[in-house]
Amino acid sequence: MPPIVADSCDAGQLTSPPGVSAESSAHSPSSDLNHNPHTGVIPTPRAGRADLQELFLRLSPRLSVRVDTKNSSGQWQHKYVERRLPDRAPRGPYAVYLSSFFRRFRWICFDLDTKRGDVGPDLATLLRWVEEAGLTYVVAASGSAGGRHVWVAAETLLDDQLVKSIAVAAAKRLPTLDYGLLKSRTGAVRPIGAPHRNGGRSELMSPQDPRRAAALLTPASCGNASDAFVRLLLIIDAVPAAVDVRPLIVGQDQLGEVIDDDGPRLAGTPKTALDRETMALLTRRPPADRVSEVCGSLLTKLALRRWSQPMVARLLEDRRYREGGLLHLCTSPAVRPLRVLLTEAEVEKKFERQWERCVAYAARLPIPQEALEWTESLADAVAQVEQLQAAADACPERWATESGPADRAALDLFCLLALRSGSAVLSLDVRRAALATGYGRSTMHRAFGRLQLDNWLGNSEEDSGPAGTYELLPVTASHPAFILSAGGGTQRNLPPEGGNRTTLTSHLEKRLAAGQADLFGYGRATENHAGGLGHHAGRVYQQLVLHGDRALSLAELCEHTGYSARTVSKHLGRMQTLLVATRAVMTVHHECPTCQAVPGERCRTAAGAVHRRRGADQHTTRQTLAAGRSGAPYYRSRPGALVAAAQALGCHGVTASRARRYAVEIELYRWWQQEEEWMRAPKAGIRTGVQTHQEQTALVLTTLARQPRRRYPRTADCRGDHAAARARIERRIATA
Known part of the structure; x- marks a missing residue:
């Protein structure tokens, strides 16, 4: 030593x-x-x-x-x-x-x-x-x-x-x-x-x-x-932290609630049964260069499973675990591969420090699907989302209008957040909604209003969030989705309750991800922005992605989207040119309408013998059916070509530029709010800089009264210079 x-x-x-x-x-x-x-x-x-x-x-x-x-x-x-x-x-x-x-x-x-x-x-x-x-x-x-x-x-x-x-x-x-x-x-x-x-x-x-x-x-x-x-x-x-670390919604169960009873822990019922991955981290000795990394990952997993500090402390009593995933808590690094054993007092102090850090980190993580308990409120939210999605799919003509794609994207986003949080009351900012759906903030603002007029959304009684708080309205027999024309739609029956939450979440995530691509972000090319395929083409592409296990015909696409065959063919033709969608060749076996032979079997006569007439082993009706089906076009999606297609049209990166612009706007508004709060505050006795007591010899950071205020730029007549403030923010967060 x-x-x-x-x-x-x-x-x-x-x-x-x-x-x-x-x-x-x-x-x-x-x-x-x-x-x-x-x-x-x-x-x-x-x-x-x-x-x-x-x-x-x-x-x-x-x-x-x-x-x-x-x-x-x-x-x-x-x-x-x-x-x-x-x-x-x-x-x-x-x-x-x-x-x-x-x-x-x-x-x-x-x-x-x-x-x-x-x-x-x-x-x-x-x-x-x-x-x-x-x-x-x-x-x-x-x-x-x-x-x-x-x-x-x-x-x-x-x-x-x-x-x-x-x-x-x-x-x-x-x-x-x-x-x-x-x-x-x-x-x-x-x-x-x-x-x-x-x-x-x-x-x-x-x-x-x-x-x-x-x-x-x-x-x-x-x-x-x-x-x-x-x-x-x-x-x-x-300087405020980056925008992307802020939660998307302000609702229950989005961020873990940390409570302190015999040590910090996340609120909820502990799940004592550990999965294979967690048990492997706990029992196996980690590599010499990943001791602290394995311990941090293990403690975070235990915190997400709602374990308390005494429960984890009992693991330290077992030698297998002290030499396994918890090795970092019991030793300190020395000359590799050796490690120095710590005393019990040092182990306890180090464990308390690491556990507090991992619980605080786990509280900021989105709650995983398996960690959210199946409660009565969550079951109600899943049933309501399932009814809303069934009602929305029953009237595709509603979303085929000029503003229909934006309205459906906003509705899908609200449904996805309701599934994740287990609550139908959500607080959503139009800028964050725009980034999640691939639209602009003004488009999302108007979409929220149209959904409220059609009784898909309603204003919440408790509007306490930073933006407007909305509530997903339940589907009733008088809902506009069921008042359709006689030419189609539902049979005025409510969709069944229940369903799979994981399947619904995956379905909505695929739909939103497909519509968020830069390729479908813009319509016609103008002097201000490059031209994309438009969000109506995005709706057609969404159906191809959602049915990725099989090819869709032109008739099926028209049925799912509510567009005419001419409109769907136009969008498919443009996507085929950019290799985003391809025409599939359907080589399948067909049933026989004459002898009821199943696909894969040969046709038979009335006596049971194999039908052979002039070298043909199929009835004429079966051949006609196969010829008619082979003439119908079928289409598949090619998700890997979205970026290349957007680059070819010159619209690649529009979502990223929009995100940078919204980050500057959010920070500018927050800075001006702080300036207004300072202007309204009493000014008597205010001092600038670090404030300490006269007899204080050492500066203690935790006792600082306040942080220095950043002065908002002013014009010559002492008014707020918002242009200069925007320029400073762009330089500060390096978004230019």
């Missing part, structure tokens, strides 16, 4: 990096102490250049580094082991620790990984936050394709709780940020200049001068005080 190094060394006592001029470090009051407190070696500055790898090794907060190992074939296997701090940089991939043995950080390194998404927008957003906080930074290419490392040094060692809070807050707003290394005691990063296992090195990008970068990475010359990191946390927390 390496010797324990005291954590009281002041960063200001460290010398300037090699190659940095005396002027850049002359302001340090202790620049005469040019030695490493770990090794005691006095480094010799080298004129004219700065070796950043040597700088990181000299300023390392620990006496060890992590070095990659090779497999039997001589390739780097991305498995790092701990080695003593070397005098020179290793030739292979290696990483330096960010914190000391006592978990106090010398650097904060934001690792933006291309595996998680586009790094460019997140990098611009992160650098804007760092500059607003008044911090200096160094940007480096991590060595992988497109990855970036943003290094921020600190004058004094930072507390791990502050660094963890910054990492968690930034990860909620930057999808590409890998924040695990800032939360772990063993977090380490490859320094600038270190080689990558796939070739290449971590290269300096900004600033381009290595000597300037060395000055910014040195605690004595970086100029980053500890209070600047507190400002960074406040700036990050002031």
